[in-house]
Amino acid sequence: MTLRWRIVALVAAATCAAAAAVGVLVHHASRDRELSQARDGARTTLERAALGYARTGGVQGSGAVLDAPGLPGGLRRLVAKGHQGTEFATGPDGPAMWAARPADGQVLSVRVDMSTAMRNISALDTNIILAGLMTTAVVLPLGVLTAERMSRRLRLAAATARRIAAGDLDARISPAARPHDEIAEISGAVDSMAAALQERLLDEQRFTADVAHELRTPLMGLVTAAELLPPGEAAGYVRDRVRVLSTLVEELLEISRLDAGAEEADLSPCPLGPVLDEAIAGTGLSARLRTGTAEDTGQPDSADDTGQRDATDRTGQRDSADGTGPWHSADGPKVWTDPRRLTRIVANLVVNAHRHGREPVEVTVAADGRTVTVRDHGTGYPDDLLEKGPQRFRTGVRERGRGHGLGLTIAVGQAQVIGATLEFGNAPDGGAVATLRLPEEPERPELSDLPEPPEPGPIHG
16 A cells, blocks of 8 residues: 555545544433433422322422333333432333332333433434535545645655666755655655765766876877887787777767767667678677577577678688678668677677687677677676675676776667667576667658648739
8 A cells, every 4th residue: 555545535524533532421411410400400399299198198290200111121120129219221111210218119100201301312413424525535545645745746746866876966856845754855865965976976987088188198108108019929929918998098088978968879770790790890700690590698599500700700701601691791681770789789799708608709780680699608797786786896706807997888889879778697507698789760750641732823914
């Protein structure tokens, strides 16, 4: 049960309980008052009748009766003991208040009819019940409205918190003034937390971008100086380390642009086969490209391997016998994407598979023509990456090899730019699997749906 309906149920229960308590109190107070008045009236009448009986020896006209047949048994036994008293009883003639006393061995009694009083009390009870129902009918909608407003504000706070957790740091709960209550305090605290978190992340992004930019200029000089070193083992090692540092700076700049939202995709329909060939070839690493009806995990769909081929050799050059089919031509199946960014994503995944996994590395296109998986046969992705996603400067377990942890982070960022989704998992028989799902091409209006041009009107001279 949601909080709104709990509040509504509580309001309804409280209203009904209050109405019932008031009804019980009023009922007992009214009944006690009527009984008290009837008892006093019966006693007064009995005293007058006793005085008259003592003077005249009769009870005519006094309202009293000697040895009345309907006298309650308890009162009759009390009189038999020589006492006088009163008792309320309901008999065949209806409810009545009796008063009796001994009189020369007989029982002198007075009966006060209370049928009208009891009917009035019953009518009062009915009116109290109706009043309680009317009160509930009035209070309950107000409770529903109040609970709905509270629930709506809490849902807004929860939705905003989820947006912040998803990365929308501009989301705020209370853009306008609201009543000062506990929910407003929670909203203000969440907004303050989001603002502080946003400022801290922006500072980190600015720091990363500034460091990368400041390193770029001296790094270019370092690259030039390394190229001027005389040939030798030491010079080769220096050039390799400078190349690694240059790659790191470029990746930091790319991440800073992705974090700032400065990247925009140039989407267009493009053939998927040549793009994958170019991405694999650009890495200079070997990968097996599978096409046809293979599953997303990168496993072949049947024993028939006619749809498989080695897309690249160790130098990244395509075999001349491969890639001549229609799927790898410019007229093959097309996807709606940015080919430059797609090349970057696939290349990063292939490099990551070689760096942290084991060969063979397989790039598979599923039957839908929009799902690409990259798989290695190593130890698989660590649990931390599967749970939280790629994190910069974190490569996971030692068995996955060394690196800066930026390749997968860039791949995820570029996938978001082109509107694709990138998911990470492990194959049942071992190995890491990255699944890239490209967006569908937007529908284009048919020629028949376009408005017809107006017919030319007459030309007046």
